[in-house]
Amino acid sequence: MFWKFDLHTTSHIDTLLEKEDVTLTEVMDEEDVLQECKAQNHKLVDFLVRPQYMEDLVTYITQEPSDDVEETIKYKYPNISCELLTSDVGQINDRLGEDECLLMKLYGFLQNESPLNPLLASFFSKVLSILIGRKPEQIVEFLRKREDFVDLMIKHIGTSAIMDLLLRMLTCVEPQQLRQDVLNWLNEEKVIQRLVDMVQPSQDEDRHSNASQSLCEIIRLSRDQMFQVQGCSEPDPLLATLEKQETVEQLLSNIFDKEKNDSAIVSVIQILLTLFETRRPAFEGHLEICPPGMSHPSFSVNQSILEAVRPRLKDFHQLLLEPPKKNIMKTTWGVLDPPVGNTRLNVVRLVASLLQTNTHIINMELINLNTLGVILDMYFKYIWNNFLHLQVEICTAMILAMPPAQSENLKINSDQEPVRESHLINHLFQKCQFIQRILDAWSSNEKAQAEGGRRQGYMGHLTRIANSIVHNSDKGPNGAQIQQLISELTEEDRERWETFISGQLADTNKRNTVDLAFSDYQMQQMTSNFIEQFGFNDEEFADQDDVVDIPFDRISDINFSLNTNESANIALFEACCKEKIQQFEDAGSDEEDIWDEKDVTFAPDAQRRPRSSGSTDSEESTDSEEEDVKRDPFDPNNASSDDRMEVDTGPLWTANFDDIPMDTGSSTSAGWSSPNASPGKAMGFIIPPPSFPRNKCVTANSVVTVMMLSLCDVADSDQWPGDEAAQPASSPGGKAGCSDAEESVTTETVTNGSMKETVSLTVDAKTETAIFKRACGIDLCVLPRFPPPALSDLNPCKAGTLQ
Structure with a gap:
């Protein structure tokens, strides 16, 4: 528009x-x-x-x-x-x-x-x-x-x-070949060496930062590109130049052989940390997409880098002891002289990355320098620097959890079997007195808190470190070695450790695991109950890109059972029926009948056609759900007003089902008549309002809700035809008020809104039954022509209809 x-x-x-x-x-x-x-x-x-x-x-x-x-x-x-x-x-x-x-x-x-x-x-x-x-x-x-x-x-x-x-x-x-040409051109122009020369004390901080960031991005981009681009076996020349031993040595020489500069040192450490990054495959089979013959440098640290760093470990260790000069820092809790500083914090991060490589020569150099002992001293000295505490926790966790390096010496255990032992763990427990320092720090914190002081800032990380020791001693790859080292402690320290584990540490863990809303156990129980009830599994809550075989129709298998008590509804229905019958008897009442709100519309005779009980679907039959009303009022010409049962001719209750639109019929209420019924006999079926109790008969395509009352007119008598003692002798066949014919069929076309359906009522005098059928030929209800049972026993489904 x-x-x-x-x-x-x-x-x-x-x-x-x-x-x-x-x-x-x-x-x-x-x-x-x-x-x-x-x-x-x-x-x-x-x-x-x-x-x-x-x-x-x-x-x-x-x-x-x-x-x-x-x-x-x-x-x-x-x-x-x-x-x-x-x-x-x-x-x-x-x-x-x-x-x-x-x-x-x-x-x-x-x-x-x-x-x-x-x-x-x-x-x-x-x-x-x-x-x-x-x-x-x-x-x-x-x-x-x-x-x-x-x-x-x-x-x-x-x-x-x-x-x-x-x-x-x-x-x-792009394309890839042009990119490779650009890389070769920049490498020939020695762009890497020129960027390395920018990271030295003679340059300003902006050049340090940007040159360092450029080199870090070149490393990451080059490694990523190697696996994203398939079919290219040519290595990245810039990455190869960066990983050369002489390039790394030049970087280290820029910061150690000249004046110490905090910005330059931090920038070089950032480059080294990027070189030490080890990446894992993003998904299973990632390594197989690499071209044949290509190595996987992004998943391991190049040995040339380690060879260049190892001789400089003593210089990094010295930075921990004598960092670049920093001014005294005043804080809310005291004075820092000197503060930790960015340099020492990054040196600790570098040590953590070196430990992750699990290289024997690097581990032994750190042991000889006692770098771990210096780091632990800083941990307990700077009690409020959580950046430092996190890095120390990472260092200790890796030492405890990593299996011994391949170059570690073999040791014969009690079973006469050679096993490898971690030198770092021995150094941590023996030289650094790891257990004793944890116990002393915990006791010192409790004493300070008892005197009204603050809880130390490292206690959260110290709790995690202690739990890491307990976990790895039980289930870790170095469990036997850790248990042996703990057993070699003095009796006093060993008893303190065991008391600490069972007492203070256990209580702390218990407090830390209490949730505000639900505990882990409660969440697990609720999840388990949900899965048991609905049959879901963990895969159905996973990423749909990873789980491609999840059934989409599981929800259709969920079964619900509703237990309802129909007694109250039945009693209400009986009360309403009695009240209605009383209104029929009160002919002189001036009150308006509540059932006269709508008119009864009967289908034209032209739409009626006899159908046998075994008829099949026709154009007028439907599979939609509906509630139809049938009523055969007694013929007033064949019985006196005193001897007949009056039937309400007010509005009929119908049901509208919007799920299956119909294109036949007119917007009229359904009504029943029996023009073929002979005088003195009739049968009526009344469907009550939807608020009353209903019995459900389930067919293949619909649910037909019916509640029927069997009404049989008795000519000149108040007895029901099933009462043998009260039958007049003159009644043919021994049945008063019933037809002599063997079978009577009545067919009606019921119109309800946009729905139309032809149904038939077959009365069999021989078998004394009435069969109510839909146009599709399915028996809706089969009722015996006996005195009506109690309302609570009226169940058409029990009378032979489909369940």
Whole structure:
């Protein structure tokens, strides 16, 4: 409708561009210029790609605005120019990427002196980045011709936008072969060595940080790319250069052979931590996707890196003892002299990464230096530094849980079997007195709290460390060794440890595991009960991408059973029936009959046609759920008003089922009549209102709700035909008020709203039964023509209908 009536508005830019003397600034002043450009407005794009205007746009993002320009609008046009050039419009990309003059003007920004304007640098980097993505061949060829490109990039590496541009060249160049050419070109230009030279005390912190971050990203991107790109067996030259032993040695030499500089030390440690990163396969079979013959360096630490680091471990150890000078720090709880500092914290992180490699020569060097003892001293000294506490916990947890290194010495146990023992665990328990220090710290904390002091800040981590000892002594790979070391403690320390485990530690664990709402046991019980009831399993709650064979129809198998008490409803129904019968007898009452709210509509005779009890489906039969009403009022011509049972001819109760729409019938209530019934005999079936108790007979496609009353008219008598003692002798067949015919069939078409169905009532005098059938031939109810039973016993399903 929107396009039919052409309700879209026309941009004012179209009108503006029709002017002959329109300027670029006038167009850029329009509010919707960016939207129109991204929508590729032909007039606007044709205007912008004119040589003069393209040059002006590049000038705006590469030259400093004039100082006399108002500050609020100083960078307005440079910003709009950047957005227009990076709107990813093909014509603009083609004109800018293929015009070498424009590229030279853009490239000239790098030739400015440091430091670069950070805002203009971001505009420049954004424009060149999109050109690298859209025109990689042209841009790479252009940059390779510039001999000073790498020098300028390294020169301005302190500007974050330039660092981003360098990383963009490593990730956004496609196809793969072109990317490999770029990597080889940058490696030939010694970009890695130049970045390493930036991380030394003579450079400022911005260069330290950005050069370190660039090297870290190169490592991660190169390792990821090796597994994402299949079919390429050529190694990444930049990563190979970074992992060389001489490169790592140069990094360490920059920080240890010169003046100590906190920023440079931290930056180098960040690079080493990235080199020590060990990654696991994202999913099973990940390693198999690698090309044949390719190693998997991202899943193990290169030995050349460890060889370069090992001789420098003493220097890192010395940093823990004598960090770069820090000013005294005053805190809310006291004075830190000296504070931990970023350097020592990162050295502890480096030790944790080295322990994770589980290399024998590294472990022995740390043992000889007693680095673990110094780290534990820091743990208990700086009681509020949780960053430090976490790293110490990681160190101890890895030592306790890691199996002994392959190069560890063999030892003969009590069973005369050679086993490997961890030298780190022996050092931790014997030299560092791990157990004793934990016990002393715990006692000191309890004493301080008893005197009204604060709980020590490391107690949470100390609890986890103690639990790690208990767990690994029972189930860990070094359990026997840990138990042996504990047994070698002095009797006093061993008793203190056992008392601590069973008492203080157990109580602390109990307090820590209490939930505010439900305990773990309660949650497990509720989950178990839910699964037992509904039959779900854990896989059905997993990620659908990982579990592909989950059945989607399990919900259909859930069975519900409802136990209801019908006695109250039955009593209510009987009371209502009595009340209704009383209303029939009170003929002189002036009160309005509540059953006279609707009229009874009988189906026309033309719609009635006899049907046998065994009939099949017809056009008028339906499978929908419905509640029909049948009533055969007694013929007033065959009996006196005193001798007949009156039947209510008020509105009938029907049911509307919206699930299966019907296209036959009229919007009338269902009614029953028996035009073929002879005088003196009739049978009526009444379906009560839905609020009354109902019995359900289930067929293949529907649920028919029926509650029937068997009404048999007795001619000139108050006795029921089943009462043999009260039968008149003159009654033929011994049955008063019943037909002599063997079988009588009555067929009716019932219309209820949009539903229509033909049903039949067959009265068999011989068997004394009445069969009520749907048009599909299914017996709805088979009732004996005996005196009506109690209402609670009326169950059509028991009378032979389908369950």
